[in-house]
Amino acid sequence: MPDYKMDKIQMVDLKGQYLKIKPEIDNALLKAVEDAAYINGPQVKQFTESLKSFNKVAAAITCANGTDALQIAMMGLGFKPGDEVIVPAFTYIATVEVIALLGLIPKFIDIREDTFELDYTQLEALISDKTVGVVPVHLFGQCSNMEAVLAVAKEYKIAVIEDTAQAMGAQYIYGDGTTAFAGTIGDIGTTSFFPSKNLGCFGDGGALLTQNVELGEKVQIIANHGQRKKYYHETIGVNSRLDNIQAAILDVKLRYLNHYSESRQKVAEKYDESFKDLTELIIPNRAKYSTHVFNQYTCKVKNGKRDKLKAYLHEKGIPTMVYYPVPVHLQEAYLVYGYKKGDYPVAERMCDEVISLPIHTEMKIEVQEFIIENIINFFNKDGK
Known part of the structure; x- marks a missing residue:
């Protein structure tokens, strides 16, 4: 590789x-x-x-x-x-x-x-x-x-x-x-x-x-x-x-928007197929009431391994993003409204679990395969 x-x-x-x-x-x-x-x-x-x-x-x-x-x-x-x-x-x-x-x-x-x-x-x-x-x-x-x-x-x-x-x-x-x-x-x-x-x-x-x-x-x-x-x-x-x-x-x-959406969907489908058997990496859900154009490909990482996965991929030259690390009600600027930790447990938990992988209209198959291989390696070996 x-x-x-x-x-x-x-x-x-x-x-x-x-x-x-x-x-x-x-x-x-x-x-x-x-x-x-x-x-x-x-x-x-x-x-x-x-x-x-x-x-x-x-x-x-x-x-x-x-x-x-x-x-x-x-x-x-x-x-x-x-x-x-x-x-x-x-x-x-x-x-x-x-x-x-x-x-x-x-x-x-x-x-x-x-x-x-x-x-x-x-x-x-x-x-x-x-x-x-x-x-x-x-x-x-x-x-x-x-x-x-x-x-x-x-x-x-x-x-x-x-x-x-x-x-x-x-x-x-x-x-x-x-x-x-x-x-x-x-x-x-x-x-x-x-x-x-x-x-x-x-x-x-x-x-x-x-x-x-x-x-x-x-x-x-x-x-x-x-x-x-x-x-x-x-x-x-x-x-x-x-x-x-x-x-x-x-x-x-x-004029190219539909093509861009299709390109992103193909990248997402390959990720889905590759990660479907990883129990600690939850692929994006598809709602029955919507198509998905994948502005981000956002997974959930279980068992507290999100930050370890992020660091591991960074070492391999693979960028990732966390959208979002802090829920809005716990941002310093919005504490004035009186909300506190525990008020919105799902949102708070997602901030600790979500990770977004590279996805775009020009994704080359060899690059995506490199990303996939390293993520699988993390969960099967390095992330144990």
Whole structure:
């Protein structure tokens, strides 16, 4: 087996992905520069229409990043300081950060061990007369159980904001077999175009998706300084725009999104087959109600061996990541809300067990086999 170096094995191979479509990307970039319409230019308009068409939504609104998208969504829904928003204790900090920034109150909910999504069986019990919304996070590339979430949300008349930053292109599968893209099912969906996402640009970028035309118009205005017409501000807004150059890149890459998802799924299938007999390494669960686009390939390591496995693979030149080492309710910045260790036991346990392996669209078979061989060796010999 080859002796790989750390710089040869990557969690995500963005350069390799670029080189495969280099002429298209370069031409799109050159056109954007030549047009010299750097803010809200033709490329932004084109990509917005492409995004709307791909996801089959009534409105798509681009913005500066995925965190802004979440904040704009909550502003558009009219959430006010003191309102409560239910959010998983196991998620990236941005999901909760915007709640705090807007003066809202995060009401944490534990997650399901199998899919890492919020535990929808606990949702109803958390709703109070101050609850205005819930944020199901489609973590690692797979949709949450939206029918379960929507049933409770509809009964209690609370809004549903889908955090789709890691699941662009995933499809939710309804009980009757029909499908809808992640981010298009609740009141509004948000996503990120951070470079390592399934649909990523060469900097920061984000978007909102909704089937509600009126809400779409409202968040569009909010994202543009609260103005519909230049210099006439009808509401409090923010300055959050996707720049023309990033839009040009994204419009090209959107054409390849389904192919990217298929490539990641093939890598995941090989990992699954290779690790299925390892009792201490639990491969990702596939929910019956969602496809999985594998923004991350996240396993669980049992018997306290996660950190040993991580160190072992590092020595072999194999990078790994832990998404996430600390649950949100125990982060120093959020202790002010009064939560403590033991409040969300599944989320806390997952922080000690999860590990994400390299997965990307350009994964070479010999590299993946090297990763697989070393992981099997760890559990069969070195990790004993």
